[in-house]
Amino acid sequence: MKKLSGYAIKIDNITKVFYDAKGKGRVVLDNVSLNINAGDFVSLLGPSGCGKTTLLRIIAGLEEKTSGGISVFGMSPRDARVKNTYGFVFQDPSLLEWRTVLENVCLPLELKKVPKKKRIEIAREKLSLVDLSAYEKNYPSELSGGMKQRVGIARALVTEPEILLMDEPFSALDEFTKERLYNDILRIWQKTNKTIVFVTHNINEAVKLSNKVCVMTTNSAKIAKVAEIDIPYPRKRNVDFINKVSEIKEIFEGYFYENI
Amino acid sequence: MKTSKKLISLSVWLILFVLIWEAAAMVLSDILHDPLAEKKVPKLLTIAKSFLENYQVILNQSFITLSYAFSGLLIGTALGVILAITLRLSKTLEKAVLPYLLASQMVPILGLAPIMFGLFKNISACRVAICAYTTFFPVSLNMLLGLNSVPENLNSMMRVFGAKKFQIYKKLLIPFSLPYLFSGLKISAPVAISASILADTLSAKDGIGYVIIYTLYGAGTAGQFWPAIIVSALLGVLSFFAVNFIEAILLPKKIRVDEQ
Ligand SMILES: Nc1ncnc2c1ncn2[C@@H]1O[C@H](COP(=O)(O)OP(=O)(O)OP(=O)(O)O)[C@@H](O)[C@H]1O
Numbered sequence: 100m101k102k103l104s105g106y107a108i109k110i111d112n113i114t115k116v117f118y119d120a121k122g123k124g125r126v127v128l129d130n131v132s133l134n135i136n137a138g139d140f141v142s143l144l145g146p147s148g149c150g151k152t153t154l155l156r157i158i159a160g161l162e163e164k165t166s167g168g169i170s171v172f173g174m175s176p177r178d179a180r181v182k183n184t185y186g187f188v189f190q191d192p193s194l195l196e197w198r199t200v201l202e203n204v205c206l207p208l209e210l211k212k213v214p215k216k217k218r219i220e221i222a223r224e225k226l227s228l229v230d231l232s233a234y235e236k237n238y239p240s241e242l243s244g245g246m247k248q249r250v251g252i253a254r255a256l257v258t259e260p261e262i263l264l265m266d267e268p269f270s271a272l273d274e275f276t277k278e279r280l281y282n283d284i285l286r287i288w289q290k291t292n293k294t295i296v297f298v299t300h301n302i303n304e305a306v307k308l309s310n311k312v313c314v315m316t317t318n319s320a321k322i323a324k325v326a327e328i329d330i331p332y333p334r335k336r337n338v339d340f341i342n343k344v345s346e347i348k349e350i351f352e353g354y355f356y357e358n359i
Numbered sequence: 360m361k362t363s364k365k366l367i368s369l370s371v372w373l374i375l376f377v378l379i380w381e382a383a384a385m386v387l388s389d390i391l392h393d394p395l396a397e398k399k400v401p402k403l404l405t406i407a408k409s410f411l412e413n414y415q416v417i418l419n420q421s422f423i424t425l426s427y428a429f430s431g432l433l434i435g436t437a438l439g440v441i442l443a444i445t446l447r448l449s450k451t452l453e454k455a456v457l458p459y460l461l462a463s464q465m466v467p468i469l470g471l472a473p474i475m476f477g478l479f480k481n482i483s484a485c486r487v488a489i490c491a492y493t494t495f496f497p498v499s500l501n502m503l504l505g506l507n508s509v510p511e512n513l514n515s516m517m518r519v520f521g522a523k524k525f526q527i528y529k530k531l532l533i534p535f536s537l538p539y540l541f542s543g544l545k546i547s548a549p550v551a552i553s554a555s556i557l558a559d560t561l562s563a564k565d566g567i568g569y570v571i572i573y574t575l576y577g578a579g580t581a582g583q584f585w586p587a588i589i590v591s592a593l594l595g596v597l598s599f600f601a602v603n604f605i606e607a608i609l610l611p612k613k614i615r616v617d618e619q
Pocket residue numbers: 117118127145146147148149150151152153154190300
């Protein structure tokens with residue numbers, strides 16, 4: 100199933116320091132290295148504030164690293180971004196309030212100057228994927244939080260990006276919708292061989308979806324471990340699954356005790 | 360529901376005003392037997408009668424005032440929007456220009472008129488320029504406020520989907536700022552009318568402001584004074600509602616910054 104076309108994203112000893120108004124530095128990422136193969140479904144798993152969003156923003160070229168190297172298909176993240184390599188699902192939905200749902204989903208295609216008829220056709224297709232066809236004429240302020248999140252997912256998919264970056268896309272959703280979107284996202288991944296970087300703080304979600312889980316812990320600002328998950332899809336809650344979940348839990352606990 | 364409430368309170372105020380006015384007029388002329396009563400506070404019926412006698416002159420002159428105000432408003436708005444966008448493009452420029460922009464507003468219109476006249480050597484251009492000058496500032500400042508209020512996450516969203524700089528302006532910054540622009544216009548439009556009326560009185564020989572001054576000094580038709588005053592006040596109010604009306608047509612309800 101996996102393409103053997105080498106690294107999609109190569110992260111080399113990246114450090115990110117945020118400076119506050121007084122010039123005091125705060126290390127959010129400390130010498131993080133990570134290689135993501137083309138076609139990988141990688142989860143960044145960690146508690147709140149551990150730097151998951153920051154890492155994702157650096158990959159997307161939205162944030163500058165303080166030191167270290169990063170390349171995306173051999174390009175700088177900025178160049179990759181300008182070449183429409185990314186789809187991005189934001190932690191908050193980041194929709195434009197004055198555009199209808201359909202117009203919001205069309206936006207990335209509009210920026211690429213895709214003809215109107217074509218972009219509406221594609222946008223409708225993605226909207227039906229997230230089950231929002233009935234709401235295409237509504238404004239974001241008329242939708243629930245979970246519905247807005249689904250609009251964000253549809254928008255990230257319209258350009259058929261090679262790399263899909265998702266920042267806790269499912270955390271605002273109910274269990275039923277979540278299960279369905281898990282299946283949809285897995286189907287999209289398997290069909291198109293996209294590279295997916297998926298941020299979550301939910302261990303089950305990470306194990307259910309990804310083939311690699313990067314465990315990040317709060318205090319160290321490092322990736323504690325990259326766990327490979329080779330359970331075949333579709334993954335059920337069987338013994339293998341539960342063992343994997345507890346294995347990852349133990350990584351967190353190990354760090355927890357070390358830091359006492 | 361909300362508008363009907365507004366209408367009721369407006370009519371209550373109007374009725375109260377009329378009653379008090381009539382009472383004052385009655386006291387002056389019928390109880391105090393003031394010989395100048397007709398000039399100080401004439402009965403409303405008298406004003407109405409003189410309006411009917413002079414309406415052609417008054418409406419013609421109002422139209423002249425209004426067209427100067429409108430031209431000035433258009434030019435001032437265009438310049439204000441251009442300046443706001445320029446300042447947004449360069450933070451250093453914003454820091455350098457903004458204090459002077461504020462200081463420029465300290466120059467009173469009365470002091471400005473001779474300068475403008477010296478500059479343009481043409482009374483019509485001078486009148487337009489005065490109106491433009493007074494409207495420019497609230498428009499520009501509000502627009503800049505809007506441009507600077509765009510949340511960072513929306514900016515990131517546009518960038519990640521490969522938006523070029525001008526696309527970010529066209530599809531995010533400017534639409535986001537339109538409600539701010541309109542709140543600037545709601546201040547500017549009545550101010551433009553006032554400025555235009557003032558400009559009439561300074562040097563011109565027409566306009567509603569000229570009618571007011573001319574009749575106030577006892578020349579011309581005395582009966583024109585009060586109708587002219589009332590019509591000028593109405594022009595200011597009307598301009599405010601006109602801006603509201605245009606806003607209601609142009610902006611979808613969802614994004615209007617609602618007053619109160
Ligand atoms: N622009 C910024 N300026 C200063 N500090 C920042 C900035 N962005 C993030 N941080 C800090 O970096 C740390 C990591 O933030 P980040 O948003 O990456 O966390 P996260 O893992 O995504 O958390 P969550 O799960 O809550 O979204 C936090 O302590 C945060 O305060």
